[in-house]
Structures are given as structure tokens and as C-alpha cells.
Amino acid sequence: MLITMKTSEEYLQKIYGMKHNVIINGENVGRDDPRLQGTAKTLALTLDKVNDPEFKDLLNVESPEFGTINRFTHIHQSVDDLLKKQELTRKICRISGGCIFRCMGIDSMNALSIITHRAEAMTGQPYNQRFKKYLKYWQENDIIGSCAQTDVKGDRSLRPHQQADPDLYVHVVEHRDDGIVVRGAKNHITAAAVAEEIIVLPTRMLTPEEDEYAVAFAIPGDWDGVKLVTRASSHKRDFYECPYGDVGDVENFIIFDDAFIPNDRVFLSGGKGEHAFGGWAALLFALYHRHSYTGCKPATSEIILGFSALVSEYSGIEDKKHVQSKLADLISVSELVYAAGIAAAYKGTKDESGTMLPDTVFCNVGRKHAGKNYYHELEILADLAGGLPATLPHEADYYDETIGPLLQKYLKRKEDVPSEDIYKLYRALSDMLCSSIGGVSAVAGVHGGGSPAMEDVAILKQYDIDLRKKIAKYLAGIQE
Ligand SMILES: Cc1cc2nc3c(=O)[nH]c(=O)nc-3n(C[C@H](O)[C@H](O)[C@H](O)COP(=O)(O)OP(=O)(O)OC[C@H]3O[C@@H](n4cnc5c(N)ncnc54)[C@H](O)[C@@H]3O)c2cc1C
Numbered sequence: 001m002l003i004t005m006k007t008s009e010e011y012l013q014k015i016y017g018m019k020h021n022v023i024i025n026g027e028n029v030g031r032d033d034p035r036l037q038g039t040a041k042t043l044a045l046t047l048d049k050v051n052d053p054e055f056k057d058l059l060n061v062e063s064p065e066f067g068t069i070n071r072f073t074h075i076h077q078s079v080d081d082l083l084k085k086q087e088l089t090r091k092i093c094r095i096s097g098g099c100i101f102r103c104m105g106i107d108s109m110n111a112l113s114i115i116t117h118r119a120e121a122m123t124g125q126p127y128n129q130r131f132k133k134y135l136k137y138w139q140e141n142d143i144i145g146s147c148a149q150t151d152v153k154g155d156r157s158l159r160p161h162q163q164a165d166p167d168l169y170v171h172v173v174e175h176r177d178d179g180i181v182v183r184g185a186k187n188h189i190t191a192a193a194v195a196e197e198i199i200v201l202p203t204r205m206l207t208p209e210e211d212e213y214a215v216a217f218a219i220p221g222d223w224d225g226v227k228l229v230t231r232a233s234s235h236k237r238d239f240y241e242c243p244y245g246d247v248g249d250v251e252n253f254i255i256f257d258d259a260f261i262p263n264d265r266v267f268l269s270g271g272k273g274e275h276a277f278g279g280w281a282a283l284l285f286a287l288y289h290r291h292s293y294t295g296c297k298p299a300t301s302e303i304i305l306g307f308s309a310l311v312s313e314y315s316g317i318e319d320k321k322h323v324q325s326k327l328a329d330l331i332s333v334s335e336l337v338y339a340a341g342i343a344a345a346y347k348g349t350k351d352e353s354g355t356m357l358p359d360t361v362f363c364n365v366g367r368k369h370a371g372k373n374y375y376h377e378l379e380i381l382a383d384l385a386g387g388l389p390a391t392l393p394h395e396a397d398y399y400d401e402t403i404g405p406l407l408q409k410y411l412k413r414k415e416d417v418p419s420e421d422i423y424k425l426y427r428a429l430s431d432m433l434c435s436s437i438g439g440v441s442a443v444a445g446v447h448g449g450g451s452p453a454m455e456d457v458a459i460l461k462q463y464d465i466d467l468r469k470k471i472a473k474y475l476a477g478i479q480e
Contacts, residue, residue, distance in 0.1 A: 005051075005070070006142035008044030015040065015194055019222035022193045023229045031194055035232035038248015040194040042096045043144050046072055049092065058088040064354075066139045072102045073139045075113045076356040082291065082345035089295030090338065097247045098300060098441055101191040103292035105145030108199040109138065110355055111284035112216065116267050117353035119277045127267050128353075134218060134265065138197075145218075146195040148186035148254050149285055151203045161209040170200065170256055171212045172270035179262040180269055182215060185255045188447075192252040193230045195221050200256075202268075205279030214278030216268040217261045225259030228252045233436040237427070239399045244428045249437045284357075286458070289449040290367035291358040294341025297370035300441070301334035304377045307429055311385045314413045314422055326380045333373045340366025360462045368455040374445030382433055389429040398423050 015031040022029050022036070031040070049055040050070060061071045061081070076082050085106070092100045112131055120128040137143070151160075154168035163169070170184030182200075192198050199218050206213050219226060230252050237245035263269075268277050309327055312318040344362035351357050382389070398407050408419040411426075432438045446452065473480065 005068075006047055008041075008047045011044060011047055011142075011144060011196070012040060014196060015221075018220070021222050021227055023227065024232055033232075035234065036194050036230075036248070036250055038234045038236075038246055039101055039191050039232075039250040040248075041246060042099070042248070043101050043191065043194060045092060045096055046070070046100060046102050046144075047142065055088070055091065058084050058091065063139055066136065069139045070142045072106050073109070073142055074106070075110055075135070075354075077354065078356055079345050079348055082348055082356055082358055083342065086291065086295040086338075086341045086345065089292055090299045093296045093299030094302065095243070097244045097303065098437075099190070099249070099296060099444070101146075101194075102144065103289065103296065104147035104190060105143070105195070105197070105199065107288035107292055108145065108147035108149075108201060108285050109135065110288050111201065111281055112199070112267055113355045114284055114351045114353050114357070115216070115277055115281040117351075117355075118280070119268060119274065122277075123272065123274060125269070125272075130264055131267055134267075141196075143196050144194075145197040145199055146189055146192040146221075146252075147199045147201060147285060147289075148189045148192065149201045149203050149282065150186055150188050152185045152187050153203070159207065159210065160204075160213050161207070169203065169213050170215065172215050173212075173258065175269070175271060176260075179260055180215065180217075180266055181258050181260050182217070182256045183258050185253065187253045189252040189254050190444075191250055192221060192254055193228050193232075193250050197221065198223075198226075198254065201285050202278035202282050204282050206275035208273070208275055210278070211273060211275045212270040214268050214275045214281075215266075215270040216278075216281055217266045219259070219261060219265060223259060225257045227255040227257060229255070233440065235431045235435060235437060237395065239395045240424070242424065242428070244431055247431070247437060249440050251440065283458075286450050286454065287358065287360060287363055290363040290455070291341055291344055293370055293449050294337050294344065294363065294366040297367075297374075297445070298334040298338040298341075300445070301330055301337070301370075301373075301377055304381050304432070305330040305334065307425070307432065308381050308384050310425055311381075311429060314417050314425060315384075315386070316414050317384070323384060326384065330377055330380060333369065333377060337366045337370045340369065360458055364455045364458045364462075367449055368452065368459070371446050371452055371455070374442055378433060378442060381429065385426070385429050385433070388426050389433045392423075392426050392430050395427070 020028045020030050050059045059071050060068050061074045063069045116127040116131040151169040154163045160169035167184050172180045173183045174181035197218055201216050232250050234248040235245050312323045317323050340362050344358035347359035349357050397403055411422055412419045413422055
């Protein structure tokens with residue numbers, strides 16, 4: 001049974017009809033604002049590709065309850081599901097030229113499938129029943145969602161309940177019979193301005209004083225009392241079409257200004273001694289998200305590798321020893337991160353809820369390796385490209401009737417490569433190394449899915465270091 005295959009046109013029409021709660025540079029804008037289209041069109045790809053023979057088997061999946069659905073709305077049931085999500089993410093990122101913006105939705109929904117199951121079993125509140133109803137809506141309508149986890153957090157040395165202003169972490173300010181009222185702000189929320197739904201989760205482990213911060217819910221992006229302050233960037237070309245020129249990025253600062261959330265959209269309602277579930281929800285989202293990174297980051301590394309190899313070819317240095325060694329470095333990063341994701345899937349475990357969990361250590365070492373290497377990968381590209389990405393003449397000059405031919409002559413490198421191809425490549429390198437989006441991707445490479453220290457915490461918590469100490473003692477001849 002094929003229950004839903006939403007078209008990209010349906011998605012775009014839906015978001016274009018949403019209320020104007022997106023603010024860019026002091027102006028309330030509709031979701032049809034040109035600055036939002038790069039990200040919206042990348043998201044649309046994940047709908048359009050369902051019938052593409054190359055993606056069909058990866059994108060379509062049988063849900064146990066609802067028939068054939070888009071994998072980006074699926075709750076993972078098996079090792080194969082985790083592997084396919086990873087492969088799918090890598091493959092679409094190759095086409096989109098970077099982030100595909102859909103992992104936040106699927107990762108938060110998988111985390112909620114587990115946490116609501118546990119919370120309902122332990123508290124008797126109908127959190128899982130509500131989640132399942134919401135999941136049905138999500139899957140039937142092929143919902144595009146973002147995940148708002150990261151609170152603004154105030155003074156980092158203080159816990160949520162110790163902050164001078166209690167609103168620096170999102171929390172419940174009123175419990176009503178029909179729902180809750182929430183206040184606070186989340187920042188860095190990717191794609192929220194072009195998402196149909198925003199899933200809100202706690203950001204960290206919580207103490208008993210912080211019950212009101214253990215809140216999880218879902219809202220449409222234009223919900224009353226919700227304001228999105230949006231930073232939008234793009235690579236748009238003026239003189240020629242190219243896929244990398246369509247890349248866009250949309251990051252959002254989301255303010256919950258005493259927003260009312262009705263019960264059927266509340267998955268943890270704060271209060272009632274539920275703080276522990278808040279922390280687990282935070283960890284679970286991070287775990288799924290780090291597994292998604294083992295799909296998208298190898299693709300980004302491949303793009304850097306492709307740019308590095310091509311610019312070396314165009315410059316006539318591809319066969320030089322130091323270039324070959326740098327290309328091998330890039331391949332090693334890409335494939336080791338991917339391998340960690342595969343291992344995480346194979347070593348995964350089935351949660352009591354039925355949802356498949358990837359292995360924590362493999363997810364985190366993979367994500368850590370990716371994050372640690374991102375600036376190193378960019379350094380290789382900058383090294384091999386020379387300084388031109390930073391100093392490239394503007395497109396209007398390159399294509400100008402008077403000065404253009406001279407630029408075309410002097411930008412030439414290898415004889416058999418047309419000057420225009422060299423210009424186009426350097427434009428793309430400039431996007432990656434010197435643009436606003438390039439900078440956003442680099443910082444995301446370090447912090448997306450949690451700052452590096454949080455990966456270390458997750459690794460050290462799970463890894464059996466005592467076992468390794470025992471091995472050391474045995475080898476050194478030290479008696480227990
Ligand atoms: C481009 C981009 C996209 C993102 N997309 C999303 C998204 O879609 N959804 C979402 O929820 N989040 C998203 N994030 C947020 C990301 O998860 C956070 O940036 C990350 O968790 C770090 O949080 P922070 O930015 O507040 O930095 P901080 O937490 O302030 O980290 C800065 C430094 O302070 C250290 N630090 C912080 N607190 C402590 C402490 N108590 N003790 C010791 N050291 C501390 C950190 O280890 C780090 O070294 C995104 C981030 C980026 C950059």
C-alpha cells in the first residue's frame with residue numbers, strides 16, 4: 001500500500017501558505033522569500049527522488065503500521081534500516097552539495113519513539129499513545145520537520161535552574177487541563193523556517209529541581225507565540241546555472257513567547273518528577289543525529305576530495321607526490337567516518353519500544369573523527385587551490401564584454417581545460433572556502449550534533465576502559 005508520496009510542489013505550496021512569523025533583517029517574510037528557496041529546494045529533493053530508480057529502494061520503506069512511506073519519516077526497525085538511512089543520506093548529500101536538512105526530523109522522531117515509550121511505562125501518562133497518533137499524521141503526510149534542541153543556555157557554568165533568568169532554557173510556565181504554556185528560546189535551528197513542523201526537545205541532563213525543563217512537543221512552524229529570527233545564505237549565480245549555486249542555508253533563532261501547546265502535541269509535559277526523561281531524550285536525539293553525520297559527512301568529504309582532485313588536475317599538479325598523499329588523507333577521513341556508521345548499525349540494539357538504536361561508541365567516534373578533521377580537509381583544499389578562491393574576480397567582470405576576454409586569457413591553466421571551466425571550479429571553491437555558507441558548514445562540522453566535548457563524554461561513559469587496564473596489567477605481568 002502506498003499511503004503518501006507528497007510532491008515537492010505540495011510541500012512548497014504548504015509552506016508558502018504559512019503565517020509570516022519568519023523575521024529576516026527586521027522584516028517579517030513569507031516562506032516564499034527568495035532567501036529561503038535554496039534550503040526549501042534541497043528539502044524538495046527528498047520528495048522528488050522517491051521514484052528515481054537510483055533512490056527508490058532507499059527512499060521508500062514499508063512501515064509496520066502504515067504501508068509504504070518516505071524513509072525520512074520512518075522509525076528504524078532493523079540494522080538494514082539504519083544502514084539504508086546512512087547510505088541514503090550520503091547519496092542525496094552528493095546531489096545537494098551539502099546538508100539535506102531532513103535528518104533533524106527523522107532523528108528527533110526516532111528519539112521520541114523510545115522516550116515516550118519509556119515515559120508512558122514509568123509514569124502512566126499517555127505520552128506514547130500521543131506520539132503514535134502524531135507519527136501517523138507525520139508519516140501519512142510525509143512531514144518535513146526540524147528539531148529544536150539547543151537552548152540558548154546563558155552562563156555555561158550554571159545549570160538551568162541556577163540561571164539568573166530562568167527562561168534561558170525552554171521550560172513550562174503554566175500547566176493547564178488542555179495543555180502547557182512554554183517560554184524560552186532555542187538557537188542554531190537548521191531549516192526551521194522552511195519546515196512544516198518543529199520538534200522541541202530538552203538539551204541536557206536535568207536535575208529534580210529542573211522538572212519543568214523536561215518538556216518535549218511538536219508544533220507547526222507558524223504556531224501562535226512562536227517567532228523565528230532567521231539567518232539565510234545562498235551561493236546564487238547571476239550568469240550561469242549550476243547545482244552548487246542553488247545551495248542555501250537557513251539557521252534559526254526560535255523564540256517561544258508563552259506559546260500554548262495542546263496536550264495531543266505534548267510528549268513530555270514538564271513537572272511531575274519527569275526530569276530524567278528530559279536528559280534521556282537529549283542523549284537519544286544526539287545519538288541518532290551523530291549516526292546521521294556518518295552519512296552526510298562522508299559526502300561532504302567526497303565533495304572536498306572531488307574539488308581537490310579537480311583543481312589539482314586543472315593546475316597540472318595532480319600526479320605530484322604531496323598531492324596524492326593529501327587525496328589519500330581525504331579518502332581516509334570520508335571512509336573511516338562511513339565505516340563507523342556501518343559498524344554502529346551492525347552493533348546496534350533493539351529497544352523495548354521496537355526502535356533500533358545504533359551503537360553509541362561507534363556513532364560518537366565516527367562523529368568525533370569527522371568533526372576533528374573538517375578544518376584539516378578545508379586546509380588541504382585551500383593548499384591545493386592556491387589563493388584564487390579568496391581573490392577570484394566577480395562573475396560580472398568575468399563575463400563582461402570588455403574586460404572578460406582578458407580575464408579568460410589570464411585565468412587559463414592546463415591547455416586542454418577551457419578557461420570558463422576553471423572559473424566555474426574556482427567559484428565553487430570560493431563558495432566552499434570563503435562564503436558565508438562555507439563558514440556555516442565548517443562550524444557545523446565541529447558543533448553540529450553537540451560540541452566535541454559532549455562526544456568525548458558519550459564515548460568515555462560507554463567504553464570499558466577498565467578492561468583495557470586489565471589487558472595492560474596482564475601484558476606487563478602485574479598481578480591483580
Ligand atoms: C550550523 C549549525 C547547525 C545546527 N543545527 C542544529 C539544529 O538543527 N538543532 C539543534 O538543536 N541544534 C543545532 N545546532 C546546535 C549544536 O548542537 C550546538 O552548537 C552545540 O551543541 C554547541 O552548543 P553551543 O553552540 O551553545 O556552544 P557551547 O555549548 O557554548 O560550546 C562552546 C564551548 O563551551 C564548552 N562548554 C559549554 N558548556 C560547558 C560546561 N558546562 N562545562 C565545560 N565546557 C562547556 C563546550 O564544550 C565548547 O567547547 C547547530 C549548530 C550549528 C553550528
